[in-house]
Amino acid sequence: MVSGSFDADGTPDAASAAYTRAVEQGFYDRWFSDEHLERLLQALAPDEQQLLGVFPDPGFTGLEPWGEFYHQLGFGPDYPVGTFVDYDKTLNAGGAEPLPARLITGVTVNPAFRRRGILTHMMTSRLAQAVADDIPLAALTVSEGSIYGRFGFGPATREQKVELNTTATPDGIRFRTPPAGRVIPVDPSRSEDVQKQTFAAFHASTRGSVERQPTYWKLGTARWDPENISSWNRRLRAIVHVKDDGSLGGYAVFSFEGWDQQPHTMTVRDMITVDTESRIELLRHLGQMDMVDRVVFQHSYPVQDPALQALVNPRACRITSLQDMLWVRILNPVTALESRQWSADGEFSLQLTDPLGIAAGTFTVSVSGAVAQVTSASQPAAAEASTPQHFQMDIETLSSLYLGDASVLTLRDAGRITASEDADWSALSATFDLPTPPFCATHF
Numbered sequence: 393m394v395s396g397s398f399d400a401d402g403t404p405d406a407a408s409a410a411y412t413r414a415v416e417q418g419f420y421d422r423w424f425s426d427e428h429l430e431r432l433l434q435a436l437a438p439d440e441q442q443l444l445g446v447f448p449d450p451g452f453t454g455l456e457p458w459g460e461f462y463h464q465l466g467f468g469p470d471y472p473v474g475t476f477v478d479y480d481k482t483l484n485a486g487g488a489e490p491l492p493a494r495l496i497t498g499v500t501v502n503p504a505f506r507r508r509g510i511l512t513h514m515m516t517s518r519l520a521q522a523v524a525d526d527i528p529l530a531a532l533t534v535s536e537g538s539i540y541g542r543f544g545f546g547p548a549t550r551e552q553k554v555e556l557n558t559t560a561t562p563d564g565i566r567f568r569t570p571p572a573g574r575v576i577p578v579d580p581s582r583s584e585d586v587q588k589q590t591f592a593a594f595h596a597s598t599r600g601s602v603e604r605q606p607t608y609w610k611l612g613t614a615r616w617d618p619e620n621i622s623s624w625n626r627r628l629r630a631i632v633h634v635k636d637d638g639s640l641g642g643y644a645v646f647s648f649e650g651w652d653q654q655p656h657t658m659t660v661r662d663m664i665t666v667d668t669e670s671r672i673e674l675l676r677h678l679g680q681m682d683m684v685d686r687v688v689f690q691h692s693y694p695v696q697d698p699a700l701q702a703l704v705n706p707r708a709c710r711i712t713s714l715q716d717m718l719w720v721r722i723l724n725p726v727t728a729l730e731s732r733q734w735s736a737d738g739e740f741s742l743q744l745t746d747p748l749g750i751a752a753g754t755f756t757v758s759v760s761g762a763v764a765q766v767t768s769a770s771q772p773a774a775a776e777a778s779t780p781q782h783f784q785m786d787i788e789t790l791s792s793l794y795l796g797d798a799s800v801l802t803l804r805d806a807g808r809i810t811a812s813e814d815a816d817w818s819a820l821s822a823t824f825d826l827p828t829p830p831f832c833a834t835h836f
């Protein structure tokens with residue numbers, strides 16, 4: 393295995409170009425042009441992504457069935473057969489401050505080398521590095537739901553795709569609340585500071601939010617066309633909500649799908665606001681655009697958005713899909729639990745199992761004034777005796793509970809949390825479960 397990072401200035405050398413092309417091949421993407429690579433790597437460089445690559449040694453027995461063909465016809469020695477990228481951002485878990493999270497992306501294994509343990513090797517070694525670096529949790533988004541549970545990851549936030557009927561009929565969207573502030577169309581290429589400022593406020597106040605990578609601002613300001621990042625996105629439009637007090641409420645960027653598309657459709661690429669009032673105003677503006685009969689959110693629409701509860705006709709919004717989004721893997725239960733939101737005072741102990749052994753142990757959790765103190769018990773029996781409420785679960789289950797998307801009683805009924813017979817499940821639920829779903833608006 394070889395690890396490295398992109399050049400600080402993002403200049404694509406042969407190795408980083410091959411690495412990036414191997415990742416995109418793994419996701420069945422197109423073959424990137426040199427110009428595309430240069431732009432992409434320059435945007436990724438500030439994140440100091442760590443690139444792990446697996447390369448077959450010459451003479452490796454796994455290459456024997458290929459004869460000479462691997463060297464004659466393969467992509468060349470710069471191309472890894474396994475890729476794994478990670479870097480650090482912050483995650484808002486609802487506590488006083490966002491906590492560091494190791495984000496994992498670019499996980500691919502060449503189809504000719506699958507099911508030989510390459511992913512397992514990359515994952516276990518990089519999680520061990522994250523532990524050594526004192527990072528309390530790891531996070532990723534998944535292409536298939538069956539891959540990452542074995543490594544202790546659990547789905548922790550969900551997102552929706554929604555379609556709004558924006559026809560000027562009783563079926564179209566109208567809101568119960570009177571308009572507040574003003575929505576103004578803006579030049580997307582001049583809105584980078586507005587987008588960054590709005591996202592910073594959103595990130596600080598939204599449980600489940602992950603800090604964004606710079607690629608968002610390239611796409612959000614029309615500098616990159618998502619279909620071809622070598623050119624500007626000349627279809628992109630932007631609006632900004634300014635509140636009655638003159639402060640910034642939020643923005644949306646969107647594009648029209650063309651006059652041939654029926655019904656006439658506006659697709660929202662990104663919408664971030666500081667609160668529900670601004671979400672309603674941006675939706676109201678989108679809903680009142682002349683000649684547009686449908687507004688589509690392709691992804692990243694929050695579950696249980698209060699703005700949709702403000703609709704006069706609830707059926708003006710149709711949910712077209714609901715899926716898991718952020719998956720979390722707790723590495724350090726003490727730091728992770730002390731950094732999350734809690735609903736009520738309480739005291740309990742948790743016996744955690746972990747297939748990788750990283751977070752296994754018994755932990756006592758004492759919540760007072762919405763802040764938890766967590767200690768790792770060297771004597772599990774003593775912890776069990778000192779707290780009447782003693783629960784057992786695995787790390788995957790705790791990771792799914794962590795941000796408040798899944799509830800204690802649901803996972804108990806699924807057989808994933810157990811306790812002694814006299815355990816007070818209502819008390820644990822009152823302390824652990826959170827009143828609103830988490831929301832992550834950052835794909836990586």
Ligand SMILES: CC(C)(COP(=O)(O)OP(=O)(O)OC[C@H]1O[C@@H](n2cnc3c(N)ncnc32)[C@H](O)[C@@H]1OP(=O)(O)O)[C@@H](O)C(=O)NCCC(=O)NCCS
Binds near residue numbers: 418502510
């Ligand atoms: C997913 C992928 C990275 C797995 O790589 P791999 O090196 O074959 O995985 P491993 O050999 O380490 O397998 C580890 C375990 O996971 C299982 N597994 C791997 N991929 C799986 C999948 N797609 N679905 C279900 N199980 C899977 C294996 O069967 C194995 O289980 P076992 O230990 O019980 O035998 C690889 O198939 C791939 O590149 N897929 C396309 C890109 C992709 O989906 N990447 C994931 C992005 S989130």
